[in-house]
């Protein structure tokens with residue numbers, strides 16, 4: 405790309421399109437190598453999606469801690485010229501001699517005088533709403549919309565937390581992390597409080613459950629009548645240990661302590677239906693019956 409603005413020992417000029425984290429890093433590497441870099445970003449500010457994230461996969465590092473120094477470095481680098489709120493209108497030429505025409509959108513503020521105080525945004529509520537919606541508010545997923553409906557139906561008050569968790573667990577079959585975070589946000593309480601409550605009660609599950617829940621009673625009366633052998637047979641047939649869910653999410657196998665029907669022991673409950681006097685030989689048939697029933701949700 406021909407460039408008349410390059411200075412000093414600059415080797416040539418390069419155009420980088422998009423000032424997300426990848427574009428910024430590419431621009432800095434090229435600028436450090438001695439190229440004059442034109443970094444073009446269609447949004448009013450640089451940083452891309454990463455500045456909107458809390459944590460970064462897979463290390464869980466703070467996103468802003470990673471990206472902030474790069475934003476500062478890119479904006480101050482002598483070999484980088486930022487073109488924000490700008491889009492490419494046309495380009496022509498061949499390798500080594502490209503010509504690019506950029507269109508810079510009107511900011512409605514004098515960039516020379518702007519100090520970034522934000523007073524103009526406060527004085528112009530329409531622009532503020534548009535900016536916030538466009539840049540920071542993403543359409544909630546189906547899961548979050550359904551969580552919102554549950555929260556709203558329960559009154560969206562901190563006192564309703566357990567009720568909300570009950571309904572969410574019932575709706576999804578477990579408590580997805582995204583739903584717990586949404587509940588915390590909606591009730592204006594910490595995630596750790598919501599998680600602490602969700603993990604305290606055995607009635608809630610933090611893992612997806614199967615379509616059918618099999619509970620084998622391991623209370624004393626059932627245990628002495630052979631519940632251990634029955635449990636082992638379920639584990640063998642389903643290929644999961646107690647507490648686990650089959651890979652196809654058809655069955656979840658659990659143990660419980662005394663269901664109050666000791667005379668019928670060993671007893672197994674499937675989806676709330678009691679099956680007394682269980683024996684190893686009945687396990688396979690029971691699994692087949694519920695597998696054929698399909699989902700219970």
Ligand code: FES
Nearest residue numbers: 621623626663666
């Ligand atoms: S010990 Fe199993 S029902 Fe009581």
